[in-house]
Amino acid sequence: METLRKMKGCGSLRNRDRISELPDALLLQILSLIPTKDAVATSVLSKRWRFLCKMIPNLKFGYCGGGLERFSDTVCRFLHSHKAPVLQSLHLDMFLENESTIEIGVLLGIAFGRNVRELELEVYSSDEPYKFPTSLYNCGTGTLETLKLGPCVLVDVPFPVCLKALRTLRLYAVRYKDIGSVVNLLSGCPVLQNLEVMLYPHDDSDVNTFTIDVPSLQRLTLATDGEEYEYFSSYVINAPHLKYLTLRRLIDDDSSILIENMPELVEAHISGVSDVIYANIHGSLTSVKRLSLEILSPLDLTKFPTNRIFSKLVYLELHAHGPEWWNLLMIMLDTSPNLQVLKLISHWCSEGDMRWSQPKYVAECLVNSLETLVWEKYGGGTEEDDKEVAQYILKNASRLKTATFSYIIVQPEKRLEKLKELESMVRASNSCQLVFK
Structure with missing residues (x-):
């Protein structure tokens, strides 16, 4: 703001007002990147800047005390004076404490009246959660395409909703009144493509099964905060057109996941989950690339059927996490005949009850398709196991072009020892280039 004032006040040709020479479209982009209260302050510069302030497409307001009614009134007056035909986005960041929240509903209603396309509502409260207005779930004739709620927001939807334009929904640690609220919300989004759900345990929740039944869905992220709490006893996912799936930090062995249908899945990121949960979903990932x-x-190998083939899989990233991590590696190598890129990331882990032993057979992908091996933090797992696995891959990957190793070891002499050890290993591919980082 001070910079703008100085540039406006400068009278020399060399230091003339270069910002005001920019086209309106570019200035509106700049104003959208700074806090809205600072953008509004530029209205004192000239009549042109007053006009621009009423055309800013992306607005963000924050409240952290000092009178919620006054804050809401200020924002409402600004929205009423807004002249843009469509409000691209409105972000409200609010810290509430023992305050009546009726003003927030009024504010949101005005924003919907201004054809808001993206609404992000962040509420933090030491008291009761903020109940998102039920009436706003039925804006089917509106333009709302993106809705982001959380964390102290209550989703209470007693009847089917109508969000016909909604394509992206982000629910970050929100509370759900009951199972019906989840079902009614998701079933009322007929063109929903992107869904991100961050789960957080609430003692007063009546939701045991979290069901995602959205035929139009293409991207899904389902995650927890990683703490060892019981979230939901089961998860059900029915998304026949899903292409991208992320499951993160689902660690409760007592929970179950049922994935009914994902034939179009292209990419999946499964991280921080228990072997029980992965065993539940293993067979639903066979279409991924x-x-x-x-x-x-x-892993309990008895839980994995041998007839599941990842025929389309060309890129596999595997974290060597926990004892006997190579059990999972061998399962994936054996069932991925067209694998081209293998990336391994070692994490520190304690000694397991079993030791790696060279398989009696060679995985088909090693002989016919694997071209790239990347191993990050080599030596970071069980050191002897890492060495044996590397030896097995290099000895049998006949089409390998590059094998890149980065070390977790920091001592120069130790790193040199490991480098020489890898260089001395037998390689099936004469053209394989070893790269050390």
């Missing part, structure tokens, strides 16, 4: 896996506990 790119897969990232991080399983936190040893």
Whole structure:
């Protein structure tokens, strides 16, 4: 703001007002990137800047005390004076404490009247959660395309809703009144493509099964905060057109996941989940081309059917996490005949009850398709196991072009020792280039 004043006040040709020479479209982009209260302050510069302030497409307001009614009145007056035909986005960041929240509903109603396309409502409260106005769930003739709610927001939807234009929904640690609220909300979004759900445990929640039944869905992220709390006893996912799936930090062995249908899935990131949960979803991932896996506990091999083939998988990222991590590696190598890129990331782990032993057979992908091996933090897992696995891959990957190793070891002499160790290993591919980082 001070910079703008100085540039406006400068009279020399060399230091003339260059900002005001910019086109309106570019100035509106700049004003959208700074806090709205600072953007509004530029209205004192000239009549042109007053006009621009009423055309800003992206607005963000924050409240952290000092009178919610006064804050709401100020924002409402600004929205009423807004001249843009469509309000691209409105972000409200609010810290509430023992205050009546009726003013927020009025404010949101005005924003919907201004054809807001993206609404982000962040509420933090030491008291009761803020109940998102039920009436706003039925804006089917509106323009709302993106809705982001959380964390202290209550989703209470007693009847089916109508959000016909909504394509992106983000629910960050919100509370759900009951199972029906989840079902009614998601079933009322017929063109929903992107859904991100961050789950957080609430003692007063009546939701045991979290059901995602959205035929139009293409991207799904389902995550928890990673703490060892019981969230929901089961998850049900029915998304036949899903293409991108992320499951993160689902660690409760007592929970179950049922994935009914995902034939179009292209890419999946499964991280920080238990072996029990992964066993539940393993068979639903066979259509993927790119897969990232991080399983936190040893695998019970008896839970994995041998007839599941990842025929389309060309890129696999596997975190070596927990004892006997190579059980998962061998399962994936054996069932991925067309794998081209293998990325391994070692994490520190304690000694397991079993030791790696060279398989009696060679995975088909090693002989026919694997071209790239990347191993990050090599030596960061069980050191002897890392060495044996590397030896197995290099000895049998006949089409390998590059094998890149980065070390977790910092001592120069130790790193040199590991480098020489890798260089001395037998390589099936004469053209394989070893790269050390």
